[in-house]
Amino acid sequence: MSAPAIVLRAVVCVAGGRAVLEIEDLAIAPGERIAIVGHNGAGKSTLLRLLSGFSVATHGRVEVLGRVLGAALPAAELRALRRETGQVLQGLHLVSRLSALDNVLIGCLGRVGGWRSWARCYPEQERAAAAAALQAVGLLARAQSRADTLSGGERQKVAIARLLVQQPRLILADEPTAALDPAAAQEVCQLLARAGRTATLISVLHNPAQLPLLAERVIGLREGKIAFDLPLAAVGEQALGDLYRPAARMRASGCPAISRPGTRVLRGSPR
Amino acid sequence: MHPALAAAERRAGPLRSRLGFLALALAYGLLVAACLGSLGREGELSLGRTPLANLLKTATEFARPSFVDAWWGNPQLEYVSDDGTVLRVEDRREVERHYLAGLAEASWTTIRIATLGSLLGALLALPLAVLVARNLAAPRALAWLAKGVLDVARSIHTLVFGLVLVGIVGLGPTAGILAIGLHSLGSYGKLFAEAIETLDMAAVDAVRSVGAGPAQVFFNAIWPAVLPQFVSSHLYIWEFNIRDSTILGIIGAGGLGLLISEATALFQWGRLATVLIVVIALVASFDAMSRCIRKALL
Numbered sequence: 299m300s301a302p303a304i305v306l307r308a309v310v311c312v313a314g315g316r317a318v319l320e321i322e323d324l325a326i327a328p329g330e331r332i333a334i335v336g337h338n339g340a341g342k343s344t345l346l347r348l349l350s351g352f353s354v355a356t357h358g359r360v361e362v363l364g365r366v367l368g369a370a371l372p373a374a375e376l377r378a379l380r381r382e383t384g385q386v387l388q389g390l391h392l393v394s395r396l397s398a399l400d401n402v403l404i405g406c407l408g409r410v411g412g413w414r415s416w417a418r419c420y421p422e423q424e425r426a427a428a429a430a431a432l433q434a435v436g437l438l439a440r441a442q443s444r445a446d447t448l449s450g451g452e453r454q455k456v457a458i459a460r461l462l463v464q465q466p467r468l469i470l471a472d473e474p475t476a477a478l479d480p481a482a483a484q485e486v487c488q489l490l491a492r493a494g495r496t497a498t499l500i501s502v503l504h505n506p507a508q509l510p511l512l513a514e515r516v517i518g519l520r521e522g523k524i525a526f527d528l529p530l531a532a533v534g535e536q537a538l539g540d541l542y543r544p545a546a547r548m549r550a551s552g553c554p555a556i557s558r559p560g561t562r563v564l565r566g567s568p569r
Numbered sequence: 570m571h572p573a574l575a576a577a578e579r580r581a582g583p584l585r586s587r588l589g590f591l592a593l594a595l596a597y598g599l600l601v602a603a604c605l606g607s608l609g610r611e612g613e614l615s616l617g618r619t620p621l622a623n624l625l626k627t628a629t630e631f632a633r634p635s636f637v638d639a640w641w642g643n644p645q646l647e648y649v650s651d652d653g654t655v656l657r658v659e660d661r662r663e664v665e666r667h668y669l670a671g672l673a674e675a676s677w678t679t680i681r682i683a684t685l686g687s688l689l690g691a692l693l694a695l696p697l698a699v700l701v702a703r704n705l706a707a708p709r710a711l712a713w714l715a716k717g718v719l720d721v722a723r724s725i726h727t728l729v730f731g732l733v734l735v736g737i738v739g740l741g742p743t744a745g746i747l748a749i750g751l752h753s754l755g756s757y758g759k760l761f762a763e764a765i766e767t768l769d770m771a772a773v774d775a776v777r778s779v780g781a782g783p784a785q786v787f788f789n790a791i792w793p794a795v796l797p798q799f800v801s802s803h804l805y806i807w808e809f810n811i812r813d814s815t816i817l818g819i820i821g822a823g824g825l826g827l828l829i830s831e832a833t834a835l836f837q838w839g840r841l842a843t844v845l846i847v848v849i850a851l852v853a854s855f856d857a858m859s860r861c862i863r864k865a866l867l
Contacts, residue, residue, distance in 0.1 A: 350778060381780030391775040395793045404789055407781040415781075416788040457775075464779055 301364065303328045303468060303498045304349060309358035311344055311522075319344045319522045321358075328467070331499045333513030333530075337542055341522040342502040346470045349500070350383055351376050363468060381408030384466030384497070386457045386474045386490065394446035398437060398456050401445050402428040405463030424463070431462035435489055451482030458486065461493045469494045471501040475508065487511045506538055630838035634846060639665035668840070672828060676847055679824035682742050682817060683810040686749025690810075691803050693754045694719070698761030704770060705791075715758070723755025727813050731820045745822030749810050756806055764798035765791065797866045804859035811855050815848050 304326040311319040319341040326332060334342045347353040348360055351367050360367040365379050384405075385391070392401045406424045407415050414420060420428075432438045435455040445453060454474055461469060474490055475483035487508050490501070494512075501512045509516060509530060516533045518525040518541045526537055608614050617623065642661030650656050700707040700715035707715075731748035738744050768791060776790040818826025825844060832841040 352774070352778075377780040377782060379780070380778055383778070383780075385775075385778040387771075387774070387778070391771050391778070393772040393775060393790050393793060394769060395797075396789070400789075401775075404776055404781070405779055407776065407779050407785050407789065411782075411785075415785045418789065460779070 301328075302326060302361075303330070303363055304500075305359070305361040306348075307359045309348070309355045309360060311341070311348065311353065312356040313344075317522055319348070319355075321345075321524060324517075324524065324527075326498060326500070328498055329496075331494065331512060331514050332501070333509050333516045334500065334502045334519060335504070335509075335516060335538065335541060336519035336525070340519040342519055343472055344522075345519070346385075346472050346500065346502060349468075350385055350470055351379060377408075381464075382467045384461040384464045384469045384493075386454065386461065386469070386471040392445040392448075392453055392456055395444060397442050397444055398432065398448060398452075398459075399425075399428055399441040401456050402431055402459045402463055405431075405460040408464065428459070428463050431459035432456075434462060434492075435459045451478050451486065454478065454482075454486045455489060458489045458493055461490075466497055468498045469500065471499070471512075473502050473504065475503075475505065483508070509533070627838050631842045633839050634842035635665055635837070635839040636669060636843045636846075638662065639669055668843075672825075672844065672847060675818070675823075675825045675828050676851060678742055679814050679818075679826075680811065680851070682745040682749060682822065682824055683807065683814040686746045686814065687753060687803065687807040687810045689746060689750030690753035690757050690806070691799075693750065694757030694761055697754075697758045698765060701758060701762040702765035704766055704768060704773075719755045719758035719762075721755070722751055723759065725752065727752040727817065728820060731817050731822050735821050740821040740823075742823045745814060745817040745824065748817065748822065749814055752813075753806050753810055756809075757802065760802040760806070761795075761799060764795045764802065767798075768794050800866055801863045804863055808852070808855050808859050812848075812852050815851075 302325045304324070306321045306324040308323075309319065309321045310317055318339075334345065336342050344353060348355055348367070349362050351362075351371070354368055363379060363382055365371060365375055367376075367379075371379075393404070396404075400418055403418070403420050403424060406420060406427070410420055410424060429438060429441065432441050435458055437452060437455055437459065440448065440452065445456065448456065457474075469490075471490055475486050478486060483505070488511065490499075491511050499512065503509060503512065514530050515528070516530055517527045518533075518537065520541055525541055526533075528537070605614075638661045640662065642665055644660045644662050646659045646661050647655050648657040648659065697715040697719055699705060700711050701719065703712075727748050730751045731744055734744040734747050734751075738747065772794060773786060773790045776786050781789065814822075815825040815829070818824040818828065819830040821827075825848060828844050829841065832838070832844060
């Protein structure tokens with residue numbers, strides 16, 4: 299087996315005087331497809347931000363694609379890492395005043411430097427690649443539309459087209475289907491699965507129906523700690539139900555537990 | 570009141586409560602009373618001896634702007650001495666036409682001062698705004714320095730800059746351009762920094778997340794988002810500077826201000842009315858123009 303894509307050892311993230319993430323040991327091999335599940339505030343987004351270097355761990359060692367992240371990592375190395383890391387983030391991470399095509403072309407900024415990347419005068423082959431990526435997600439007709447005129451589903455598809463142009467080795471998807479209707483969510487998941495075929499894919503998901511599409515290994519987080527780490531086949535309703543049980547949520551947010559037996563908070567969780 | 574609500578109100582700060590606001594209003598009222606009272610006690614609140622007669626006289630002269638003389642003035646105005654000899658014959662139309670030509674040239678100078686001064690201020694403000702904007706997290710020391718420069722520039726009036734600069738670069742529009750540029754630098758910096766601060770940080774993160782360098786982030790995420798706002802602020806301050814530069818002539822920086830100070834010094838209210846009509850027309854037309862452009866941009 300080759301060197302792992304991601305290694306976390308004794309990682310603790312503290313925010314607002316509270317440990318929001320504590321991971322003793324986690325290794326992810328190249329090409330693995332991982333889903334992270336857990337209730338809101340369980341540390342899923344923190345974990346992804348840690349992997350992309352947008353947050354820094356308070357303690358412990360975070361190694362991604364052979365680089366140890368932290369304050370000691372030079373900025374150029376961090377940028378090199380991000381070039382190999384594609385992200386589809388919760389919400390709508392596009393430059394709203396640029397066209398869909400220009401947003402997709404942002405994916406090639408790691409390869410195109412200098413004045414061309416400043417004036418958005420990209421080489422012809424990159425423009426062709428961007429157009430092909432837009433076609434792959436079915437949005438070629440909207441290439442010149444400004445991103446703020448696109449619908450939520452279309453924006454997520456543009457973000458996936460950006461991934462296709464970027465060709466990253468690692469893809470981090472934070473609730474890629476949040477705020478999408480079921481049909482659009484399904485489509486976005488399929489496109490994401492296709493984009494992630496040649497990469498390590500880590501997605502934060504809430505909908506168990508999407509697990510088989512995007513994951514073969516599921517990591518459950520509860521209150522910042524790993525509750526389970528199982529192959530997809532071994533994850534049953536029981537494990538997911540325990541993870542999302544209201545009592546666990548209430549304890550996490552500091553409210554008295556209210557017992558609501560039989561509630562499943564899994565599907566369509568807002569945010 | 571529910572104790573939790575009371576606690577929440579305490580946390581929100583003393584001015585959020587009604588009593589706190591009342592105290593603030595009271596303090597303001599006291600300040601106004603102190604200003605009025607002390608000025609009154611020093612006898613500085615007088616309106617002069619014959620304010621009404623003066624007002625009437627000025628108003629009548631204002632009501633007849635001098636430019637009408639260019640068409641309807643007396644072509645043979647005779648200046649006669651007390652013993653009846655004609656000292657001088659003046660063609661009022663000729664004189665006023667000459668004055669209008671001078672006025673046109675002065676307006677053009679004012680426009681040039683405002684335009685070049687605004688551009689200068691905007692260019693100088695741009696790097697400072699980038700340093701000051703909190704969300705871009707420039708090095709602390711540099712940010713404070715830039716903020717200091719902007720505050721100083723904003724708090725020193727154009728006229729003061731002009732007076733100093735006239736001493737340095739001599740009389741003429743150059744001093745006016747530099748004065749406008751240095752003062753509006755402060756306003757530009759503040760508006761530009763605010764435009765950058767209201768920026769969609771998600772867009773910045775999106776570009777950063779593909780490993781883009783600082784320059785790439787600037788040109789791909791920040792520039793497209795702030796450019797329309799920059800153009801809008803530029804037009805706004807430019808328009809403000811047109812107004813401001815009409816006064817600069819008073820200190821010898823050329824333009825309409827020179828004619829204003831001339832007319833007021835000689836109590837020629839008719840001429841002042843003519844100049845002011847031009848100023849108002851200039852400002853109003855520029856205002857209309859910039860509003861159209863700003864609306865089309867956003």
